[in-house]
Amino acid sequence: MYAILFDIDGTLVSTGGAGQLAFAETFAAEFGVEELSGKVPFAGRSDRAIAGDLMRVHGVDPHEENWQRFRAGYLQRLPSALQRKTGRVLPGVIELLDQLAAAGHPLVGLLTGNIREGADHKLQHYGLADRFDFGGFGDVSHERSEIAAAALAEAQRLAREEYSPASRLEICELAGAMVIGDTIHDVSCARAIGAFAVAVPTGGATREELAAAQPDLLLDDLSDARPLLAEIERAMGG
Numbered sequence: 001m002y003a004i005l006f007d008i009d010g011t012l013v014s015t016g017g018a019g020q021l022a023f024a025e026t027f028a029a030e031f032g033v034e035e036l037s038g039k040v041p042f043a044g045r046s047d048r049a050i051a052g053d054l055m056r057v058h059g060v061d062p063h064e065e066n067w068q069r070f071r072a073g074y075l076q077r078l079p080s081a082l083q084r085k086t087g088r089v090l091p092g093v094i095e096l097l098d099q100l101a102a103a104g105h106p107l108v109g110l111l112t113g114n115i116r117e118g119a120d121h122k123l124q125h126y127g128l129a130d131r132f133d134f135g136g137f138g139d140v141s142h143e144r145s146e147i148a149a150a151a152l153a154e155a156q157r158l159a160r161e162e163y164s165p166a167s168r169l170e171i172c173e174l175a176g177a178m179v180i181g182d183t184i185h186d187v188s189c190a191r192a193i194g195a196f197a198v199a200v201p202t203g204g205a206t207r208e209e210l211a212a213a214q215p216d217l218l219l220d221d222l223s224d225a226r227p228l229l230a231e232i233e234r235a236m237g238g
């Protein structure tokens with residue numbers, strides 16, 4: 001079995017800035033911040049890390065109570081922000097997910113800095129909610145490498161407990177894992193868990209920036225996923 005872990009923003013979908021809009025509206029309503037500082041980067045980072053940095057920049061104490069206040073306000077506003085911004089599912093995503101399902105790969109999951117309920121809102125809005133059975137989410141940690149480790153552990157647990165033969169004579173172990181993402185942070189967290197890193201410049205970084213991070217595979221987008229599928233076959237001994 002092989003685990004394939006997808007980043008969400010800039011990899012599966014472009015929300016047209018809906019996430020940032022919901023961040024801005026929440027900071028305005030909950031903390032009186034009129035305009036968000038442009039100095040805090042969003043791409044490839046966890047919701048918790050972004051919110052914490054924004055609180056520090058705007059003089060809001062980033063303690064747990066304020067995080068929970070932000071979290072509740074953000075989840076309340078995100079569905080409406082997704083409606084108001086024009087986003088899309090990125091090229092090749094649906095076809096790739098169909099191909100993975102047809103090839104019998106059950107361990108297709110998420111590796112995202114989004115908090116779990118925020119990820120659910122985004123995937124539901126774009127009709128992708130039933131495509132992923134597990135994942136690592138931004139609730140787990142500020143650190144993307146820790147989120148990746150959580151996603152990999154969940155894939156390993158599923159391989160052993162859900163997908164091993166009922167006889168238990170043969171325990172399914174992972175033959176490998178792949179992380180697909182749009183930023184250098186996705187490449188580095190793939191490295192942190194020993195996964196094959198696929199990078200696509202469809203979101204937070206240019207092709208040149210991604211190339212500098214030396215992913216195992218750099219594609220223009222996911223519309224020709226043959227090299228990616230070939231790597232999965234190779235890792236599984238096919």
Ligand SMILES: [Mg+2]
Pocket residue numbers: 007008009010011043044181182183203204
């Ligand atoms: Mg991303």
